Amino acid sequence: MRTQRCKLQAAHGKACAGLLAVVLLASLCIGAGAEQKTETLYKRLGGYDAIAAVTDDFIGRLVADKQLARFFVGASTDSKKRIRQLVVDQLCAATGGPCIYIGRSMKAAHEGLGITESDWQVAVGLLVATLDKFKVPQKEKDELLAIASSVKSDIVAPPPANK
Numbered sequence: 119m120r121t122q123r124c125k126l127q128a129a130h131g132k133a134c135a136g137l138l139a140v141v142l143l144a145s146l147c148i149g150a151g152a153e154q155k156t157e158t159l160y161k162r163l164g165g166y167d168a169i170a171a172v173t174d175d176f177i178g179r180l181v182a183d184k185q186l187a188r189f190f191v192g193a194s195t196d197s198k199k200r201i202r203q204l205v206v207d208q209l210c211a212a213t214g215g216p217c218i219y220i221g222r223s224m225k226a227a228h229e230g231l232g233i234t235e236s237d238w239q240v241a242v243g244l245l246v247a248t249l250d251k252f253k254v255p256q257k258e259k260d261e262l263l264a265i266a267s268s269v270k271s272d273i274v275a276p277p278p279a280n281k
């Protein structure tokens with residue numbers, strides 16, 4: 119009788135240890151999942167230096183593009199550096215990084231430039247080319263393109279009113 123109870127206790131102990139292991143493993147897995155979910159786009163992209171490198175490549179393409187170059191004619195080197203820094207800050211802030219964007223609103227900065235839908239499509243193509251060059255994974259690429267799309271209506275000029 120006594121041996122039987124001991125056997126039962128031993129079996130119960132093993133079961134408890136097994137259950138504990140499963141619970142621990144499960145909580146570790148859930149923890150890892152939650153961590154992945156809360157990882158900012160900023161971190162997934164590789165942080166500040168990666169965002170700065172992406173911005174430099176993208177702006178280099180914008181300025182060199184034959185359809186878009188007209189927007190930057192007459193801008194001094196310093197003005198271009200200023201725009202570059204503001205874009206870096208804006209992307210850093212928008213992706214959850216530790217930056218603060220202190221530039222003008224997208225509407226104020228682009229209003230009157232006459233940026234068309236066609237210009238926008240060219241710019242998006244250049245951004246995709248940049249992201250592909252840096253081998254940014256599809257998920258992060260989509261998230262960045264969604265951020266760009268969110269400001270499209272402030273950047274692309276409405277069609278001129280018929281008078």
Ligand code: HEM
Binds near residue numbers: 201204241273
């Ligand atoms: C067709 C696409 C685009 C063109 C041709 C374009 C062109 C320009 C130009 C010419 C300026 C200088 C305006 C000025 O100083 O008077 C500017 C400023 C700026 N742009 Fe764009 N842009 C485009 C898209 C974007 C996108 C997608 C973003 C960000 C996601 C962006 C962010 C900025 C920022 C942060 C500034 C500086 C704002 C400031 O001066 O306070 N632009 N852009």
